[in-house]
Amino acid sequence: MVATRASDADRESCLEDIQAAYVDGRINDAERESRTHAALQATTLSELAALVADLGPAATLPKKVARVLSPKTGAATSGALSKRFLRGLLVVTLVAAVIAVALWISAAGDDDRDRSAPAPTPEQEVPKDRLELHTAAGFEKLVALTKAKFGTTIVDSAAIYPDYASIEVVLKDDDRRAENWYFAKGFEGEPSKGTRPPGAATIDLAAVDPAAYARAIKRSPAVLGVEDVTSTYVVIHDSGGEPSFSVYVRNDYSENGYWTFSLDGKELRRYAFE
Known part of the structure; x- marks a missing residue:
């Protein structure tokens, strides 16, 4: 089955649900950022549906996106989150740890740094x-x-x-x-x-x-x-x-x-x- 392409209006509606979930405390700031970016990059309705499938009744999906979800479980029929979303979520969660390690290495190496470098x-x-x-x-x-x-x-x-x-x-x-x-x-x-x-x-x-x-x-x-x-x-x-x-x-x-x-x-x- 050919995936239905998402429009700008579909993406904007999905962004509203993500923001509402953040305001309600159902997702944290890191999740909001990762889901927001994934929604902006999404090209199909299935990808958008996966981003809000776990947000509960408060999520007001556009009708086109809602049809992608299973009527029984509310889960995306694709059975998995979009690859873009998973990659984005991983990046956000790892950024803080990577930056901390980089700063520690930088501080430890100050005395050995090549002062002649341009x-x-x-x-x-x-x-x-x-x-x-x-x-x-x-x-x-x-x-x-x-x-x-x-x-x-x-x-x-x-x-x-x-x-x-x-x-x-x-x-x-x-x-x-x-x-x-x-x-x-x-x-x-x-x-x-x-x-x-x-x-x-x-x-x-x-x-x-x-x-x-x-x-x-x-x-x-x-x-x-x-x-x-x-x-x-x-x-x-x-x-x-x-x-x-x-x-x-x-x-x-x-x-x-x-x-x-x-x-x-x-x-x-x-x-x-x-």
């Missing part, structure tokens, strides 16, 4: 504090750090929050492979890895207009009619040959909307709260 370029320097990724300058720094680390700015997709991001980088020498990295103060921990379908679309982070990106984020609450915004994130991806970035906003009353642009800042569509 100083890093501005693009390679790890920020002392988290970048403000929803500003033009912060986004440009993120792009520069991506280029410095991977030798490319070609990605499968990216989800960018105010001070952290999840980026699925396409390997420079093999576009069939991708690594999903967590970015906070630089790229941290170890990535989850996966294989991409032949001919799958990619997107160049460097092609996004930083000024248009920052302007869209700043104007989104007013344009979309969402007051007292508590959550803002940007999704950069290529959907059906349409490279774009979308700004999503929501508040504690589950009022939400999104605004989609071409990479040079031309409006493609919007979904405003009414």
Whole structure:
């Protein structure tokens, strides 16, 4: 059976259920982040259904997603969570431990460090504090750090929050492979890895207009009619040959909307709260 493709509206509805579960205390912050990223990356209704199948009656699934669930058990008929979700969850849970070990090794090796090593370029320097990724300058720094680390700015997709991001980088020498990295103060921990379908679309982070990106984020609450915004994130991806970035906003009353642009800042569509 061919899997039914998910739309942006389906993903947004799933995100609302994940946020509601977090507010209710049914999932913790790490689970929220991992499930949110998995929902943003999901391409089928089965993947979305798996992300909210264990959230109980409070989850208000869209009808199309609900049909994917078994009427008896409420479990996804696929019988397993999406591979993207499992990989994302593993990355989130391991990041803290990996960072702690890295810091310990760094501290222990201070005295033995080669003092003659060349100083890093501005693009390679790890920020002392988290970048403000929803500003033009912060986004440009993120792009520069991506280029410095991977030798490319070609990605499968990216989800960018105010001070952290999840980026699925396409390997420079093999576009069939991708690594999903967590970015906070630089790229941290170890990535989850996966294989991409032949001919799958990619997107160049460097092609996004930083000024248009920052302007869209700043104007989104007013344009979309969402007051007292508590959550803002940007999704950069290529959907059906349409490279774009979308700004999503929501508040504690589950009022939400999104605004989609071409990479040079031309409006493609919007979904405003009414």
